Amino acid sequence: MIGGLACFIGFRFSYGKSQGGITSLIAVISTCGIALSIAVLIISLSAMNGFENELNKRILSVVPHGELEPVNRGFTAWVSLLSQIEKVSGVVAAAPYIRFTGLVEHGSKVIALQIKGIDPKLESRVSALSSYASGEAWKHFLPNKNQILIGQGIVNSLSLKLGDWITMMIPGRHVEDQILQPKYVRLQLVGIINLNGILDHSLAYIPIEDAQKLLCIGSNITGIAIKAKHPFEADLLIRQVGEVTNLYVYLHSWIGTYGYMYHDIQMIRTIIYLSIVLVIGIACFNIVSTLIIAVQDKRRQIAILRTLGANNSLIRSIFIWYGLLLGGVLGSLVGTIIGGLIALKLTSIVEIIEKLTGCHVLSGDVYFIDFFPSELHFSDVIIIFVTSIALSLLASWYPAKKASRLLPAKALNLQ
Structure with missing residues (x-):
């Protein structure tokens, strides 16, 4: 009252x-x-x-939460290594990749890119990249067909459109103090990845089998990407994964790259x-x-x-x-x-x-x-x-x- x-x-x-x-x-x-x-x-x-x-x-749904790369040699037995890594508590999935540098040319424009070779099926387990690819490109992204997926920013810079062919130059490796001639390969743009951000200016993917053939590395790979159950614990998790491999490896997590x-x-x-x-x-x-x-x-x-x-x-x-x-x-x-x-x-x-x-x-x-x-x-x-x-x-x-x-x-x- x-x-x-x-x-x-x-x-x-x-x-x-x-x-x-x-x-x-x-x-x-x-x-x-x-x-x-x-x-x-x-x-x-x-x-x-x-x-x-x-x-x-x-960012977190696309980039790997952690990466392992060998110090001295590649992962030749990476298939068995994947199963070991996925048994570590906190690891959701793991996928192989090959990373190399190439020059992409279209018309009079040339751009240097970090190109990544991936297995589309395994990559879908560690990344949501497929949901940002145009149309049905991810489903039809197959090896031995000279295909490439590129970010929207690169597409704009090179004035590309779906179906265009581009030339990619891969520098030759050093063999006994000699520099081999670079390799040239023609690739068709079959899909555009659009994340509406800075990643669109650095994404370029080819099938992992094609990357192995271009680099003449057999069944070897550059590293293994990891998806963590708790991304903010990636630093600790990647160390635990490194111990499981029993190899000398470089350890990287998304926190060091994008944590800022x-x-x-x-x-x-x-x-x-x-x-x-x-x-x-x-x-x-x-x-x-x-x-x-x-x-x-x-x-x-x-x-x-x-x-x-x-x-x-x-x-x-x-x-x-x-x-x-x-x-x-x-x-x-x-x-x-x-x-x-x-x-x-x-x-x-x-x-x-x-x-x-x-x-x-x-x-x-x-x-x-x-x-x-x-x-x-x-x-x-x-x-x-x-x-x-x-x-x-x-x-x-x-x-x-x-x-x-x-x-x-x-x-x-x-x-």
Whole structure:
């Protein structure tokens, strides 16, 4: 009963017609500050969530979580080695690969690439690369047909289209201090891999059997790629796998190559959260000045309430509700709604801005994606809203306590 009465009177104080001019102005500024801060925080965190989600989809799902490469000689008995590696706890799958450097030429354009020979069936177990290949290219990616899959960025650089033939030059190996002539091979582009990011400028795949023939290495391979059950434990897992092989091998994990992206995202997320929470705090504590002025403006009303039997607890509750309704609740609701709506449509909004200005926010040859992602998490919205309400409640406490100590006679004498 008392809580409902305090809320009702606080609501009348907040939105009644008797609100003073300066009090209304400060209240509007405080409310707008809270709303803007919350909206910016929700949008920023949603963008960071989007980047992290795209990083999981386009990096961790495509690149190997770990790689083993021999120090002195290749993996000749790699078939039996795969079964040993897959028995290690935490390893989901393993697949062989051959990596070499080649020059790809089309017309007058030449690009140096790291080309990877893979077994499509085994590669599908460690990578989601097949889901980013155009059409049915992955299913028809077969050996002895001079086929190649290339990233969208390379396709654009060489002005290629599906079905085009390209020339690949492979440098000859050193044999007894002599340099053999390079090999030339004609390959047909049968599929385009489109990840909408920097990986599109470095991906080129041929069947592993074709790579073995081109390099004249028999059944040998360059290394073994590993998919981990828990990607963030890849460093420890790859060491355990290295011990199982009983060979001198180089150990690589995705953390050493792409881990900085996760660190950057988490660091930016923390900085954004701390910065905007401070801004929300400043906006919320504007409520203090608003309520102190309001206490002076409402001296007569406080005195009347006192004469009607209102005690200190009721007066204090009224002004706490006054502060919450004036800035905290209204500002938090408005900011949450605006921030949520913009976060849900952020990618489309940025695309429209890019079309109007002709400028791209993210370049695919620099960043791992070429669009601005967004993913709204309901938990983030709840945390932000509750934090804003808590700060508003804290800011309302001192003015409410001051109002509860105001004596009726003194208040009336000051009118």
